[in-house]
Amino acid sequence: MIKPRTPPGVMELLPRDQIAFQRMLDTIRRTFERFGFLPVETPVFELTEVLLTKSGGETERQVYFVQSTGALEKGGEGLPELALRFDLTVPLARYVAEHEHDLAFPFRRYQMQRVYRGERAQRGRFREFYQCDIDVVGKDVLSTRYDAEIPAVISAVFEALAIGDFTIHLNHRKLLRGYFEGLGIEGERQFAVLRELDKLDKRGEGPVRATLQGEGFGLPDDAVDRLMSFARVRSTGHDDALAKLAALGSGTALFEEGRDELRAVLEQLRVLGVPEARYAINLSIARGLDYYTGIVYETTLDAHPQIGSICSGGRYDNLAGHYTKSKLPGVGISIGLTRLFFQLREAGLVGTADSSVDALVTLLDDAGLGTALSLSQRLRAAGLNVETQLEPRKLARQLQYADRAGIRFVVIRGEDEAARGMVAVKDLRRGEQFEVAEADLGSTLQVEREQWRALGER
Amino acid sequence: MIKPRTPPGVMELLPRDQIAFQRMLDTIRRTFERFGFLPVETPVFELTEVLLTKSGGETERQVYFVQSTGALEKGGEGLPELALRFDLTVPLARYVAEHEHDLAFPFRRYQMQRVYRGERAQRGRFREFYQCDIDVVGKDVLSTRYDAEIPAVISAVFEALAIGDFTIHLNHRKLLRGYFEGLGIEGERQFAVLRELDKLDKRGEGPVRATLQGEGFGLPDDAVDRLMSFARVRSTGHDDALAKLAALGSGTALFEEGRDELRAVLEQLRVLGVPEARYAINLSIARGLDYYTGIVYETTLDAHPQIGSICSGGRYDNLAGHYTKSKLPGVGISIGLTRLFFQLREAGLVGTADSSVDALVTLLDDAGLGTALSLSQRLRAAGLNVETQLEPRKLARQLQYADRAGIRFVVIRGEDEAARGMVAVKDLRRGEQFEVAEADLGSTLQVEREQWRALGER
Numbered sequence: 005m006i007k008p009r010t011p012p013g014v015m016e017l018l019p020r021d022q023i024a025f026q027r028m029l030d031t032i033r034r035t036f037e038r039f040g041f042l043p044v045e046t047p048v049f050e051l052t053e054v055l056l057t058k059s060g061g062e063t064e065r066q067v068y069f070v071q072s073t074g075a076l077e078k079g080g081e082g083l084p085e086l087a088l089r090f091d092l093t094v095p096l097a098r099y100v101a102e103h104e105h106d107l108a109f110p111f112r113r114y115q116m117q118r119v120y121r122g123e124r125a126q127r128g129r130f131r132e133f134y135q136c137d138i139d140v141v142g143k144d145v146l147s148t149r150y151d152a153e154i155p156a157v158i159s160a161v162f163e164a165l166a167i168g169d170f171t172i173h174l175n176h177r178k179l180l181r182g183y184f185e186g187l188g189i190e191g192e193r194q195f196a197v198l199r200e201l202d203k204l205d206k207r208g209e210g211p212v213r214a215t216l217q218g219e220g221f222g223l224p225d226d227a228v229d230r231l232m233s234f235a236r237v238r239s240t241g242h243d244d245a246l247a248k249l250a251a252l253g254s255g256t257a258l259f260e261e262g263r264d265e266l267r268a269v270l271e272q273l274r275v276l277g278v279p280e281a282r283y284a285i286n287l288s289i290a291r292g293l294d295y296y297t298g299i300v301y302e303t304t305l306d307a308h309p310q311i312g313s314i315c316s317g318g319r320y321d322n323l324a325g326h327y328t329k330s331k332l333p334g335v336g337i338s339i340g341l342t343r344l345f346f347q348l349r350e351a352g353l354v355g356t357a358d359s360s361v362d363a364l365v366t367l368l369d370d371a372g373l374g375t376a377l378s379l380s381q382r383l384r385a386a387g388l389n390v391e392t393q394l395e396p397r398k399l400a401r402q403l404q405y406a407d408r409a410g411i412r413f414v415v416i417r418g419e420d421e422a423a424r425g426m427v428a429v430k431d432l433r434r435g436e437q438f439e440v441a442e443a444d445l446g447s448t449l450q451v452e453r454e455q456w457r458a459l460g461e462r
Numbered sequence: 463m464i465k466p467r468t469p470p471g472v473m474e475l476l477p478r479d480q481i482a483f484q485r486m487l488d489t490i491r492r493t494f495e496r497f498g499f500l501p502v503e504t505p506v507f508e509l510t511e512v513l514l515t516k517s518g519g520e521t522e523r524q525v526y527f528v529q530s531t532g533a534l535e536k537g538g539e540g541l542p543e544l545a546l547r548f549d550l551t552v553p554l555a556r557y558v559a560e561h562e563h564d565l566a567f568p569f570r571r572y573q574m575q576r577v578y579r580g581e582r583a584q585r586g587r588f589r590e591f592y593q594c595d596i597d598v599v600g601k602d603v604l605s606t607r608y609d610a611e612i613p614a615v616i617s618a619v620f621e622a623l624a625i626g627d628f629t630i631h632l633n634h635r636k637l638l639r640g641y642f643e644g645l646g647i648e649g650e651r652q653f654a655v656l657r658e659l660d661k662l663d664k665r666g667e668g669p670v671r672a673t674l675q676g677e678g679f680g681l682p683d684d685a686v687d688r689l690m691s692f693a694r695v696r697s698t699g700h701d702d703a704l705a706k707l708a709a710l711g712s713g714t715a716l717f718e719e720g721r722d723e724l725r726a727v728l729e730q731l732r733v734l735g736v737p738e739a740r741y742a743i744n745l746s747i748a749r750g751l752d753y754y755t756g757i758v759y760e761t762t763l764d765a766h767p768q769i770g771s772i773c774s775g776g777r778y779d780n781l782a783g784h785y786t787k788s789k790l791p792g793v794g795i796s797i798g799l800t801r802l803f804f805q806l807r808e809a810g811l812v813g814t815a816d817s818s819v820d821a822l823v824t825l826l827d828d829a830g831l832g833t834a835l836s837l838s839q840r841l842r843a844a845g846l847n848v849e850t851q852l853e854p855r856k857l858a859r860q861l862q863y864a865d866r867a868g869i870r871f872v873v874i875r876g877e878d879e880a881a882r883g884m885v886a887v888k889d890l891r892r893g894e895q896f897e898v899a900e901a902d903l904g905s906t907l908q909v910e911r912e913q914w915r916a917l918g919e920r
Contacts (some may be wrong), residue, residue, distance in 0.1 A: 008559040008785035011509050011544055016557070018564055018572065019500035038842045040819045040849030042477035043484050047590050048546075048576065051469050069534055070526050070546070072580030084468055088506075088528070099474070102465040106476055108867060112849065118506065122530030132505050145709065149831070149852040160842075275832045277839050307494060327466035361498045372734045381735050384496045386619075391498030391570065391854050393606040409566060410613070 013123060013131030015342050020410055024357035028165060029116060032339065035161045036114040039153065043139050044113045046095040048120075049086040054098055056087065057326035064121045066090060068131075069345050092137045092338070093323075093375055100141055101327035109143035110150065112162035116341075128350075132340050139336030141323055146333045148265050151299045151319055152272035154335055158303055159278045161339070162298045167353050169306040170314075173286035176266050176299050177318070180290060182259025183234055183252075187227045193293055197221070201235055202290040205312075235288040242280040245270055248283060262298075267312050269299060297321045301337055311347045315339045358433075359410035360389055362453060366416050367393040376419060379427070379445070383415075386446025388453070407432055413449055417442075471581060473590030473800050475916055478868055482614070482815035486623060487574060490594050490797065493619045494572040499596050499612065504553040507544040508577075512556055514545065515784035524548060524580040526589075546578035549799045550595045550796070551781075557783030558599055567601035568608065574799075589788075589798050597794030599781055604791045606723050609757045609777055610730035612793055616761055616773050619797070623893045625811050627764040628772075633742035634724050634757050635776070638748060641710075641716025645685045653752055655679070660695050660748040663770075671864045695745040700738040703728055707743060720756075727757060755779045757844055759795060769805045777805075798838045816891075817868040819846055820911060824874050825851040833875060837885070841873075844904025846911070865890055871907055 010016050017025055033043075049070050056067065067352070070086040076258045089095050092115045100111060116136040123129045138157060140150045152168070155172045162170045184194045197216065204212050209232060216223045216231065223231070237252070239245035249263055273283055298319030305311055317337030331400040348354040355442050367373060373394070380392040391411070393402055395406075399416065406414045414430040421428050426439045433456070440448045468474050473484055491501075507528050514525065547553050550573045558569060574594040581587045596615060598608045613630045620628045638659075640651045655674065662670050668689060673679065674686045677825040681689070695710070698704035702737040707721055724743070731741055749758040756777030763769055775795030782790050822840045825831060831852070838850040849869070851860055859873065864872045872888040879886050884897045887907070891914070898906045 006512055006515055006784055007538070008512060008556040008782070009509065010505055010556075011507060014505040016504060018561060019502060022501045022503060029913060037818050037847045040822075040847060042818060044477060045478045046474060047468055048578075049469060049590075051467065054464055054466060057464055067529070068528050068530050068544075069543075072526050072527055074580065076527055076542070083504040084525075084529075084534070098466045098468075102468070103476060108863060120506075127868070132507075147853050151477070155849070156839075272831075272835060275835045277836065324466070328464070328465055348915065360495050360500065364498075365566070373730075377730060377733045378735065381614075389495045389498060391610070394611070395605050405566060 012125040013129065015130060015133070015346060020356040020359065021349075022356050023360050026426060027357060028137070028341060028354075029134070031164045032161055032341070033114070033116060035157065035164050035439055036136075036138055038160065039112075039138075039157045041112045041114040041157075041161050044096070044099060044115045044116060045144065046089065046099055046115070046319065048093075048118070049088055050095060050098065052083050052085055052087045052421065054327075055089065055094055056083075057094075063312055068120045068122055089117075090121050090189070092117065092135050092320060093117050093139075093336075095434040096141075097332075098136070098327060100332060101330075101359065104328060105328060109141065110146055111141045112138070113141075115139045118342075119448070128343070128346055130346075133342035135340050136339040139323075139334050141332050142336035143345060144331050144333075146335065148268060148298065148319075149272065151265065152269040152276065152333050153203035154337055155269070155273060155283055155301060155382065156276045157277050158301065158337060164193065165349055168308070170282065171304055171306055172283045172315075173284070173302045173304065173313075174266060174269065174283060174299060175287055175289045177290075177296050178258050178262030179266065179287070180262070182256045183243075185256045185258060187223075187230060189223070189227070193221070197223075197231070198290045200286060201231070203377045204235055206422065237285060237287040237410060238250050239285040241269060242274060245283075245285045264402060265298065291316060291318055295320045299335070302453075308347075308351055308353075308398040311344075311351070314344050314347075358411065358412065359392050361409065361411045362388045363390050363413040363415055364402065364406045364409075364411045365390060365392045367396045367413060368399065368418065369396050372396075375422075377425075379417065379442070383446050386450050388446065388449055403430065403432075413452075415445065464721030467694055469589070470499075470583040470586065470603070473588060473591070478814040478817065478830075479807075481818050482812055485815060486799060486803065486812075487594070489570070489622045490619055490799070491574060493615065493622050494596055496618065497570075497596075497615045498573040499570045499615075502573045503555060503575060504547065504550075504557055506576070507546055508556065509552060510543055512785075513547065513552055514541075515552075526578045526580055538569065547575075548579050549577050550575065550593050551597075551794075554595070554599075555782035555790075556599060556785060558637040558790060559782040560790075562786060562788060563918060567599065567606055568601045570596070571599075572596045573727060576800075586801070586804055588804075590691070591798060591800035594797040594799050595794060597694040597781075597792050599790050599792040602789050602791075604793065604872075605755065606726060606777075608793050609723065610727040610734065612775065612795055613727070613731060613759060614734045614736050615740055616759065616795060617740045619773070620761065621694055625763065625806055626766070628740065629762055629764055630741045631747050631760045631762065631771075632727065632741060633743070633747045635748075635754050636716050636756060637724065638720070640714045640720055643714045643716060645681075645688060647681070647685070651679070655681075655689070655747045655894065659746060662746050674799070689897070695743060697743040700732060703741075703743045714847065723756065729776060733860070749774060749776055753778045757793070763824060766805075766809055766811075769802075771808070772802050772805075775911045815868065816870065819849050819867065819869045820846045821848050821859065821871040821873055821907060822852045822864045822867075822869045823848060824857060824872060825854045826857060826874075826876065827854050830854075830875065833880075835902070837873065841898050841904050841907065844908050846907055859889075860889065864888075871910075873903065 068088040069084040071084045119135050120132055123131050128148050158172050181194050200212050216228045239247050239248045289302045296318040300318035302313035305317035315337055321333050321337040322331050323334050365376050367376045376392050380390045383390045412433045416428040425442050427442050428439050430437045510849050526546040527542040529542045576590050577593050578590055581589050616630050639652050674681045695706050697706045747760045754776040758776035760771035761773035773795055777793040779791050780789055781792050823834050825834045834850050838848045841848045870891045874886040883900050885895050885900050888895045
């Protein structure tokens with residue numbers, strides 16, 4: 005006998021949690037589609053040579069390699085031929101380069117699949133997790149107007165998920181780098197400083213300040229002071245964002261370019277009707293990765309800052325330089341849904357969902373089987389998800405089962421009711437019981453369900 | 463520069479094909495949920511020791527193993543610790559055994575995920591493919607009434623997929639084995655004969671007959687004749703199925719048990735309203751796998767028998783004997799959707815889908831950007847999927863783009879229309895153009911879309 009268990013570092017859910025998770029996936033997908041993004045799915049494994057184009061370091065150490073039994077037996081030099089994707093960005097780059105001539109640009113794609121990382125086993129760290137990504141990829145050029153559409157999507161997604169108030173933090177790499185230039189910080193040192201500033205939230209101001217003043221950087225106190233006060237800039241509300249940007253004074257050409265782009269994004273967000281409480285300038289966010297070149301985004305839950313960013317991304321200059329000579333600039337974001345779901349559950353913000361089953365059609369005795377079956381089919385035809393009790397049990401046990409399973413309606417057709425062409429319905433959510441003509445059962449429950457949904461969706 | 467390409471043996475789709483595929487997945491999922499099945503997802507990899515409990519042979523040779531960089535460097539004896547799932551049945555067995563005390567039985571689950579097999583590279587053979595499974599798993603016992611619900615689900619799924627007429631073929635292992643008993647074929651030989659009969663469709667009657675008469679089996683001509691005529695039994699229509707079952711004469715206790723169960727299933731299918739053209743007795747199907755113990759199902763497209771079975775399954779006695787002492791009988795089916803989609807496309811039965819984007823809001827000049835953005839958001843609020851043209855282009859090019867992308871509505875707000883508070887809409891599907899008040903645009907397009915959908919869904 006083998007102990008049934010999953011490998012460490014994966015999230016496997018019981019059905020009612022899976023339903024809650026699935027509803028989040030559906031909501032995100034629906035919102036991505038509302039904004040005209042098209043679905044892409046890629047294979048879970050890529051050719052190692054295609055996946056690991058960047059001279060690896062951190063990323064490569066975390067990769068999972070894949071070998072069939074045959075390849076395993078053969079052994080051989082070097083890395084195995086296949087590896088599991090560790091994000092959705094490299095597969096996107098490969099996909100766009102491979103299918104370049106079959107795609108229309110700007111190419112708007114969403115992708116919601118699992119990715120794999122050989123993380124150290126630790127509570128809340130996942131080796132397999134969902135990413136939900138959108139990107140708009142241009143050919144040669146991509147207007148910065150797309151930079152404003154992305155926060156509108158983020159806003160719509162988290163409104164729809166209804167997990168509390170949130171803020172989309174905006175910053176701009178050109179603004180940052182332009183500001184550094186003004187302080188005499190140039191070239192590669194800019195990236196080093198960026199990476200330090202990115203740690204402000206985690207390490208706090210003191211340690212970051214010490215690092216920047218220390219040997220490696222050796223920045224004068226005055227420059228560090230200015231960096232720190234720059235990084236403290238956060239806006240509340242649309243006009244304040246514009247005012248804070250204006251108050252930064254004038255700077256290098258790069259700085260001004262970044263500021264102009266941010267202003268244009270703010271302007272468009274207003275036109276798009278994104279509530280001003282949902283976005284803010286936050287000059288401390290930098291997004292460590294070197295490939296961001298323009299606007300950067302992070303999103304936090306106002307009541308749960310400790311969760312950190314739940315949706316991040318930004319603008320990049322060239323997506324697929326390893327695979328094609330075409331220049332493919334883009335802008336995109338990623339939601340790490342597995343981690344988010346885990347954190348929301350820990351914080352009590354998502355609970356066990358009601359069942360996806362709307363109704364249980366009970367069975368009181370064998371003679372009732374035919375009616376139970378046909379009644380169930382009629383409810384299904386009316387659009388309801390129905391489970392039929394196929395073996396008679398005590399009614400109390402069937403009710404108990406429905407209650408535990410989170411099924412809302414329990415349909416009971418006793419002799420009394422049958423004689424009058426009626427069925428009884430227990431509505432476990434409202435705690436009510438009512439009678440309805442058998443012929444009207446489907447439409448009645450359907451209406452009830454829609455009303456409840458409309459309520460739930462505000 | 464690295465050539466961007468996928469590994470051999472995977473199916474990667476362009477967006478419009480992905481939309482078609484996604485719609486099939488959604489339809490299957492919706493139908494599974496209609497019948498009260500609950501979602502389960504499991505990790506793509508399992509512990510090798512858990513996955514490979516059966517002393518491997520064919521299956522083990524086809525397994526993909528997974529190793530992180532660290533494990534790879536360490537090397538070490540024996541098989542790697544992790545392996546990719548090769549079906550959804552073993553993960554289900556592990557899941558049910560692991561979560562036994564948290565699940566309600568009978569446990570009705572659906573699972574729609576990709577599985578992995580180290581198949582030889584060959585057109586139409588996939589190393590990564592979707593399976594869409596449902597199973598009902600009982601604890602200790604599971605009424606044969608569940609056997610009838612499964613074909614009702616199959617029927618509803620393929621009606622909803624609308625890929626043509628289909629037949630669900632029914633047979634019963636007890637009927638088969640009881641018949642063999644009557645011919646003096648006992649014990650292990652029954653399974654050997656079953657496996658031969660299972661090849662009838664592929665090899666034809668002559669070769670199978672030769673094998674059964676040959677040395678290995680050495681069955682007398684008379685017994686082979688009777689096996690062949692038994693295997694030729696196929697019904698057309700409900701009453702014919704009952705008549706054909708009756709015409710088999712009387713048999714052993716096992717035979718009669720199988721026949722009774724089949725009759726009960728037929729009776730319930732009628733009550734469930736499954737059209738009688740959709741199911742048939744077919745005594746040639748055997749489902750090679752030894753673990754089926756009762757009813758077995760195969761499904762074929764009437765106009766495309768060469769595709770073979772597109773949905774198969776059956777009843778088994780004990781799901782998870784390797785992981786738990788509990789007896790877990792069940793019944794289930796699997797749809798190999800990747801292969802089915804590939805075959806349907808080859809046969810011209812599924813085409814490139816219309817876009818998931820309902821409307822393109824055009825942009826004629828920069829001055830129109832604000833209106834284009836707010837118009838788009840209003841359409842989204844009305845439930846439409848909308849792409850906004852963010853950079854002005856010639857109208858002809860925007861129309862051409864929408865046409866190629868399969869977007870139905872093109873929204874144009876020229877100066878003329880704007881002055882009257884109107885917008886023009888080109889309906890590329892109907893080939894018509896109409897004007898509508900800006901305020902009514904969302905509701906108008908929504909109604910148009912719903913009408914079209916209703917038409918499409920009969």
